[in-house]
Amino acid sequence: MRRSTVYVVDDNAAVRDALLTLLDSVGIEALGFDSGECFLEQLNPERAGCALLDVRMPGICGLELARQMRKQKSELPIVFISAHGDVRLAVEAMRFGAEDFIEKPFRDQDIIDRVQRCIELDCHRHERLRELHEVRQRLYALTSREQLVLERIVRGEPNKEVAAALNVSTRTIESHRAHVMKKMRAPCLATLVSMVTTVQMIEFD
Amino acid sequence: MTQPNTQDILAVMSAPALVCTAAGVVESVNEYAADWLETTTTKAAGQLLGEFLRTPGESLTAFLQRSQRSGHACCKGHVYQVANRSRQIAMICHAQQLQGLQVSGHLLLVFSNVVRSGRDNEDVADFLSHTNSVPPAISQCSATKCHLNPSDANETNSLSDVALGLVHEVNQPLTAIAAYAHSCQRWLSAGPAVHPRLLPTVDKIIEQVHITGQMINSLKGLVRGHGDERQVCDLNELVRESLELLALDSRLESCAVESQLEAKPCPVLVSSAQIKIVLLNLLRNALEASLAFHATESRLCVSVSIEEDIWASATINDSGAGITAEAEAQLFQPFETSKPNGLGLGLIISRCLATAHAGQIDYLPGLSHGASFQLRLPLTQAN
Numbered sequence: 001m002r003r004s005t006v007y008v009v010d011d012n013a014a015v016r017d018a019l020l021t022l023l024d025s026v027g028i029e030a031l032g033f034d035s036g037e038c039f040l041e042q043l044n045p046e047r048a049g050c051a052l053l054d055v056r057m058p059g060i061c062g063l064e065l066a067r068q069m070r071k072q073k074s075e076l077p078i079v080f081i082s083a084h085g086d087v088r089l090a091v092e093a094m095r096f097g098a099e100d101f102i103e104k105p106f107r108d109q110d111i112i113d114r115v116q117r118c119i120e121l122d123c124h125r126h127e128r129l130r131e132l133h134e135v136r137q138r139l140y141a142l143t144s145r146e147q148l149v150l151e152r153i154v155r156g157e158p159n160k161e162v163a164a165a166l167n168v169s170t171r172t173i174e175s176h177r178a179h180v181m182k183k184m185r186a187p188c189l190a191t192l193v194s195m196v197t198t199v200q201m202i203e204f205d
Numbered sequence: 206m207t208q209p210n211t212q213d214i215l216a217v218m219s220a221p222a223l224v225c226t227a228a229g230v231v232e233s234v235n236e237y238a239a240d241w242l243e244t245t246t247t248k249a250a251g252q253l254l255g256e257f258l259r260t261p262g263e264s265l266t267a268f269l270q271r272s273q274r275s276g277h278a279c280c281k282g283h284v285y286q287v288a289n290r291s292r293q294i295a296m297i298c299h300a301q302q303l304q305g306l307q308v309s310g311h312l313l314l315v316f317s318n319v320v321r322s323g324r325d326n327e328d329v330a331d332f333l334s335h336t337n338s339v340p341p342a343i344s345q346c347s348a349t350k351c352h353l354n355p356s357d358a359n360e361t362n363s364l365s366d367v368a369l370g371l372v373h374e375v376n377q378p379l380t381a382i383a384a385y386a387h388s389c390q391r392w393l394s395a396g397p398a399v400h401p402r403l404l405p406t407v408d409k410i411i412e413q414v415h416i417t418g419q420m421i422n423s424l425k426g427l428v429r430g431h432g433d434e435r436q437v438c439d440l441n442e443l444v445r446e447s448l449e450l451l452a453l454d455s456r457l458e459s460c461a462v463e464s465q466l467e468a469k470p471c472p473v474l475v476s477s478a479q480i481k482i483v484l485l486n487l488l489r490n491a492l493e494a495s496l497a498f499h500a501t502e503s504r505l506c507v508s509v510s511i512e513e514d515i516w517a518s519a520t521i522n523d524s525g526a527g528i529t530a531e532a533e534a535q536l537f538q539p540f541e542t543s544k545p546n547g548l549g550l551g552l553i554i555s556r557c558l559a560t561a562h563a564g565q566i567d568y569l570p571g572l573s574h575g576a577s578f579q580l581r582l583p584l585t586q587a588n
Binding site for chain 1: 376377378379380381382383384385387388390391392402406409412413416
């Protein structure tokens with residue numbers, strides 16, 4: 001698993017320290033912040049992990065903090081902790097994209113399990129992002145001619161049609177096609193199609 | 206300043222004073238507050254409060270002593286117990302998921318300058334805007350509240366607020382204790398070698414236990430001790446004053462109130478603040494039950510009478526759905542409630558307060574519609 005950081009944001013010093021101690025006792029790397037403002041400054045989008053946010057804090061409250069994180073395009077999984085959970089608050093939290101909602105005081109295993117699940121989720125997300133980034137790099141490395149060919153073959157056009165449309169011989173297209181497959185590191189057409197559509201989908205967002 | 210906030214604050218009633226600081230320390234400030242109220246004018250109070258809010262380091266107790274020394278003229282009757290309000294506003298804010306009152310080391314907003322009628326919203330708004338400029342988080346807190354919860358403005362029940370606030374406060378050290386203890390458990394089960402953080406962590410646990418103890422002791426002070434100064438009061442008068450406090454609740458506009466006071470005085474030896482807590486709690490329950498059942502033709506009726514020459518009783522009838530046999534069995538059980546946002550502590554605390562006065566609270570069954578609750582207190586000699 002890649003290195004990860006858990007961010008603990010709670011204005012209550014004792015609770016914050018205790019949570020850091022607990023996470024440390026199971027070897028989870030964690031950082032504590034006494035306010036949402038400090039946390040937002042330190043937030044590193046490159047790093048996988050999760051955020052444990054207290055719902056009530058002076059200044060930016062937990063829910064508002066989650067909103068601002070999403071606004072800053074941080075997709076860090078969020079677990080809310082609250083001294084008294086009520087349904088309305090939990091619903092609100094889920095609307096802000098929280099993974100979970102835990103009531104204080106909590107069982108250690110509960111919070112550790114959730115934190116670990118979130119870290120795993122986030123590691124997967126980072127892994128996918130990395131793969132996507134690589135595919136994109138490979139796409140950009142294609143020559144403009146190869147990109148034209150790629151566009152048509154992922155649409156399912158046979159070599160012959162592509163050749164006719166681009167006004168070259170089928171042999172030339174076959175050669176381009178082989179280059180595309182090699183440069184994109186795609187073992188078959190199906191993989192190539194899936195790579196291209198994933199990138200397009202993300203870029204469309 | 207929007208209407209719900211003002212209404213919310215106005216709906217707060219007086220109770221023994223308890224102020225939570227950011228560190229979770231609970232201070233009792235009743236005596237100072239009472240003296241302070243006797244000796245300040247509304248205007249001077251406003252100025253002093255402004256000063257206070259601008260002085261981050263000063264504790265409320267020190268502030269009250271200081272203002273007492275400066276000896277302002279009397280504004281008795283114009284300001285409710287100042288410290289109570291500060292605490293209760295803090296509690297309401299807690300209860301309503303609000304932030305921002307832990308400004309400059311104090312979890313409090315001292316609120317005075319409310320004229321007795323309580324209807325003078327302009328005054329209140331003016332005062333609040335003044336305080337807003339001092340701790341910015343307070344205005345933020347008002348804004349958050351409107352954003353989160355416009356419909357909840359009227360659902361404040363001060364007993365529940367107090368209890369809810371305390372639940373929240375006590376939960377913090379408990380959470381810390383649990384997490385520290387679990388860490389120790391892990392270190393201990395890892396092997397015979399003593400983990401270097403073990404002892405410091407145990408120290409932290411002990412410290413948190415003490416903090417929790419302090420909070421619980423202060424909670425005891427809420428019911429006994431401070432605010433317990435008893436004097437002979439007329440139950441008629443207490444009911445009248447409680448109705449006045451209830452009138453600050455905007456929901457009362459859609460509910461007819463009928464009161465039948467006893468023609469003779471009904472002297473009882475009580476802490477008026479505590480009995481008003483009880484009465485207001487019963488009245489609010491009745492109001493909520495009536496409105497929940499029949500929003501347009503709600504009615505509540507309060508009567509005061511003398512029974513058997515030894516009891517002064519206040520009976521409150523509502524036009525609600527009534528109480529089922531099942532619910533009746535649960536009435537005085539803690540954390541049993543029929544209200545969507547209730548905590549189920551109001552009747553318990555009320556009964557404790559009544560018992561502390563050698564009185565009692567009973568549900569009177571057998572009504573054809575609605576429910577009826579009665580507070581009985583022993584009559585005393587008028588002085």
